[in-house]
Amino acid sequence: MKRLALGVFLFLGLVRAGTYVVQPGDTLWRISQAQRVDLTTLILANHLHGTELHPGQKLLIPERYVVAKGDTLWSLARRFGTSVAELKRLNGLSGDSLRAGQTLWVPAPARPEPAPGVVTVARAYLGRPYRYGAAGPDAFDCSGFVQYVFGKLGIKLPRTAATQWSQLEPVSSPQAGDLVFFSFSGGRVDHVGIYLGDGRFIHANSYERRVVVENLEAPWYRKVYLGARRVDGSQITAAR
Structure with missing residues (x-):
């Protein structure tokens, strides 16, 4: 055995x-x-x-992907680093149309390393004050903190947590440097932090009124946790 x-x-x-x-x-x-x-x-x-x-x-080793509303062969080819022709060949497709819920084989997406220095830069601002609407360097709100940290590395992110959530690539299990999102309101994305690894994340906490490190596995955070998104060097978008 x-x-x-x-x-x-x-x-x-x-x-x-x-x-x-x-x-x-x-x-x-x-x-x-x-x-x-x-x-x-x-x-x-x-x-x-x-x-x-x-x-x-x-x-x-290809992976299965379930087509979502709005997906096209072109957008999927771009997302998975392949071509429309290759997606059609791999799945025996003759036309260009897709339907939501359809299952496709796709190349396994690359797993980029976290943006260099994200964790180091983020930790440098531990204890900085929380202030709603602030984007550093003297004070931060949650999304302002995330935007500022990545900005120090030359990566421009959207300004709000909701837009960061909608524009970045989802991941099932966060790695150090990924963004973790929450919904305290129970309906919309309204909070974001940076995952450090080992179940911990750093964020500008409005209750503690400062940038802190906390446990993602704590009951309260597990209850409001929505998921993770990944930033890499190719995902440079205009700040909003």
Whole structure:
């Protein structure tokens, strides 16, 4: 049993950010089953002309994406760093129309590292006063703090938490440097902070009246937490 568990652990551990490194004894069928990818899709995604594999070969592992209202092949191609033709080839599409709820295979999105220095810059302002409408450097509100920190790194973000939420790319599990969003009102996005890692985030807290570090897993924050968004160097938008 221990040997089996170790084998499964090692097998799964070879997947990194949408790629898989082929090991001795691997077959395409085994990889497709383990990664829950259709065999034909796996072959198409890697432009393979046969089933022969060799140890050390890197395979791209596509992901499933559920089409949302307003999505187009062009917008999805841009989001996932591919082409419309490749999306159509991968999914056997002949036309350009999509429908909400449709499931597509897409290239696994790149997992960029957090913007360099985000955590370091953010921590430098611990204890600065909270003031509604302030965007630094002497005082901040929540979104002003986030905008100022990223601005120090040359990345211009929208001014409000709601616009930051709507314009940035969603992520299921935050990493250090990602933005974390909340709804204290119960309806709209009205608060934002910067995730530091290890379940902690930094934000301009209106109750504490200063920039503080707190636990994202605290019951109160889990209750009002909405999700996370990622900023990278390619997501430079005009400040609003």
